[in-house]
Amino acid sequence: MTLFSLVKWDPRCKIILMACLSTLAMLRGEVWFLFGLLVFTCLLVMLGGAELSGALGQVKGLLGLIFSLFIIQCFFTRSGEPWLVIGGFTLITSGGIELACILSLRLFILAFSALLLLTGEVRDYLLALVQMKIPYEIAFMTMASVHFIPILREEALNVFYAIQLRGCELQKASWRKKLHTYLEICLPILVGALKRTRAMALAMEARAFRAYPKRTYLRRLVLKKNDKAILVAVPVITLVLLVY
Amino acid sequence: MALEAKNLYFKYPKGKKAVLSDFSASFLPGELAALTGANGCGKTTLTKILLGILQPQQGLVLLDGRNIAELTLAEVGRSVGYVMQNPAQQLFCTSVEKEMDYGLLNLGLSEEEREKRINYYLEYFQLSRHRKSFPFHLSLGEQQRLLLAAVLAMKPRYLILDEPTAYLDVYRRRLLGEHLQKIRTELVCGIIVVSHDRDFVGEYCQREVVMPGAGMVENHVDSPQRRAL
Numbered sequence: 001m002t003l004f005s006l007v008k009w010d011p012r013c014k015i016i017l018m019a020c021l022s023t024l025a026m027l028r029g030e031v032w033f034l035f036g037l038l039v040f041t042c043l044l045v046m047l048g049g050a051e052l053s054g055a056l057g058q059v060k061g062l063l064g065l066i067f068s069l070f071i072i073q074c075f076f077t078r079s080g081e082p083w084l085v086i087g088g089f090t091l092i093t094s095g096g097i098e099l100a101c102i103l104s105l106r107l108f109i110l111a112f113s114a115l116l117l118l119t120g121e122v123r124d125y126l127l128a129l130v131q132m133k134i135p136y137e138i139a140f141m142t143m144a145s146v147h148f149i150p151i152l153r154e155e156a157l158n159v160f161y162a163i164q165l166r167g168c169e170l171q172k173a174s175w176r177k178k179l180h181t182y183l184e185i186c187l188p189i190l191v192g193a194l195k196r197t198r199a200m201a202l203a204m205e206a207r208a209f210r211a212y213p214k215r216t217y218l219r220r221l222v223l224k225k226n227d228k229a230i231l232v233a234v235p236v237i238t239l240v241l242l243v244y
Numbered sequence: 245m246a247l248e249a250k251n252l253y254f255k256y257p258k259g260k261k262a263v264l265s266d267f268s269a270s271f272l273p274g275e276l277a278a279l280t281g282a283n284g285c286g287k288t289t290l291t292k293i294l295l296g297i298l299q300p301q302q303g304l305v306l307l308d309g310r311n312i313a314e315l316t317l318a319e320v321g322r323s324v325g326y327v328m329q330n331p332a333q334q335l336f337c338t339s340v341e342k343e344m345d346y347g348l349l350n351l352g353l354s355e356e357e358r359e360k361r362i363n364y365y366l367e368y369f370q371l372s373r374h375r376k377s378f379p380f381h382l383s384l385g386e387q388q389r390l391l392l393a394a395v396l397a398m399k400p401r402y403l404i405l406d407e408p409t410a411y412l413d414v415y416r417r418r419l420l421g422e423h424l425q426k427i428r429t430e431l432v433c434g435i436i437v438v439s440h441d442r443d444f445v446g447e448y449c450q451r452e453v454v455m456p457g458a459g460m461v462e463n464h465v466d467s468p469q470r471r472a473l
């Protein structure tokens with residue numbers, strides 16, 4: 001079900017919205033509030049027509065991390081009333097549970113609000129950042145690093161395959177062996193990444209990056225009426241929620 | 245005994261069009277086959293499927309009669325040697341010597357045998373003077389030779405080389421071609437070479453599998469001295 005289209009929103013709106021959601025998530029510390037915020041974010045992503053199957057796939061990877069953080073928080077925070085006592089030793093306290101909930105909710109909100117950004121194209125965000133008066137170099141670097149994460153992943157996989165094809169049994173290996181292999185992979189990936197950044201810098205300069213202080217852009221982003229409304233309303237609501 | 249692809253259908257999750265559809269081919273031991281076709285027609289993709297790195301949505305790959313999906317990559321690696329298109333992405337050791345030794349150690353060979361093979365292959369591909377070098381500081385052609393040496397030293401029964409001559413000079417290309425001929429006849433190794441190099445294909449390959457966009461046409465390289473250019 002799609003009520004409005006996130007794809008059509010101005011990228012600046014999405015950036016602001018994400019920044020506001022994350023700020024709220026980090027600064028407010030009540031479970032009920034964070035839960036409401038999470039529901040709101042989810043609704044926004046779902047009703048906005050973000051591709052949910054893909055979106056869930058992105059969040060799935062985080063689940064394990066969030067779950068383990070939840071457990072750790074539960075066990076290592078000692079405050080409030082004891083909830084579970086085994087053999088005279090307090091295992092879980094109400095304070096621990098609360099903190100664990102807050103932390104997990106925050107992470108979920110961050111993840112879902114980042115999904116908002118996935119509804120746009122990278123070059124649009126680059127343009128948005130530039131039109132928000134952020135220096136082009138910095139905007140470009142930020143976007144380039146986002147762009148390169150999947151490529152780094154692919155390279156890591158290639159090395160991983162190469163290691164296995166040369167006879168290193170990983171699927172049946174002990175965790176020590178696995179760890180050792182992962183550390184081995186780090187080297188070629190780091191070297192590759194460094195080499196490529198150098199090559200990319202050269203290639204960019206060869207194509208006149210920063211040769212002139214000002215550069216031109218093929219397109220300009222223009223704010224529509226509802227974009228303007230969002231740009232004003234979202235920060236105001238955020239401020240109100242923060243003060244209240 | 246063969247490396248067979250049966251009715252493969254493959255589409256990348258993010259791709260719009262199927263790269264392979266109903267593709268079948270078989271590669272025999274003791275044969276040097278060339279896999280050719282235009283850029284982006286799916287040669288690299290096919291090689292990755294043949295090794296079990298990518299899983300086809302339909303069809304299967306048989307390695308000497310065993311379904312490759314049931315083998316681990318390491319098990320496949322013991323019978324099939326693979327040199328990928330991009331040399332830098334397959335090096336992971338801190339010296340040329342260790343890079344050579346890695347696969348041999350995994351095969352469980354004796355110290356003596358390993359030493360013998362390393363010496364032979366480094367000598368053959370003229371890398372002896374780089375023995376202690378950091379692999380990432382080699383030139384592209386040297387990296388490619390190092391990889392060929394490291395994989396060939398494992399003496400696999402099948403060999404898949406993706407653009408093995410891309411960075412090699414004329415002389416090194418001939419060294420490679422002659423060595424491939426030698427292991428083809430002496431070790432009855434089945435070799436698949438992905439190549440845009442008409443000279444190399446004409447001179448050393450017995451059979452050419454041409455991949456069009458989807459499906460395939462097969463024809464034989466009739467005269468070994470054929471020059472396409």
Ligand SMILES: Nc1ncnc2c1ncn2[C@@H]1O[C@H](COP(=O)(O)OP(=O)(O)OP(=O)(O)O)[C@@H](O)[C@H]1O
Pocket residue numbers: 256257258259263281282283284285286287288289290329
């Ligand atoms: N990871 C991927 N995701 C989506 N599409 C891909 C991916 N890798 C390759 N493709 C697409 O699949 C097609 C086949 O790619 P492949 O690398 O197999 O071509 P190739 O025949 O090896 O070409 P070349 O001669 O340039 O090496 C191409 O159109 C490519 O754009």
Ligand SMILES: [Mg+2]
Pocket residue numbers: 287288289329406
């Ligand atoms: Mg290729």
